[in-house]
Amino acid sequence: MTEFWKAAGIRALRTVCQTAVATIGSAIAVTEVDWLYVLSASLLAGILSLLTSISTGLPEVQLVDTLYALDNNTEEEDDDEEYEDEEFFIDEEIDEEGDV
Numbered sequence: 001m002t003e004f005w006k007a008a009g010i011r012a013l014r015t016v017c018q019t020a021v022a023t024i025g026s027a028i029a030v031t032e033v034d035w036l037y038v039l040s041a042s043l044l045a046g047i048l049s050l051l052t053s054i055s056t057g058l059p060e061v062q063l064v065d066t067l068y069a070l071d072n073n074t075e076e077e078d079d080d081e082e083y084e085d086e087e088f089f090i091d092e093e094i095d096e097e098g099d100v
Helices: 002-025 035-056 059-097
Strands: none
Touching (some): 002 059
């Protein structure tokens, strides 16, 4: 869950910065920038970004979770294969000795 909040925070911060750049860029001169408008629009965009991340999830976090799950699943499958090989080997020994 920590990965989610880190990724969501980074995404929200980028959104805040992009919104600020867009609203500042809409002014003709720096002295004509309505800083209250820039601040409120940027903060609102950041909040909306966080809410969107919560409601829809983040692909980068889901990818990490998927890769982690696949990696763990691969290790479990490898363990199962080793176990199956050992059973086969034990079965061969029993057959060779004639014990059932």
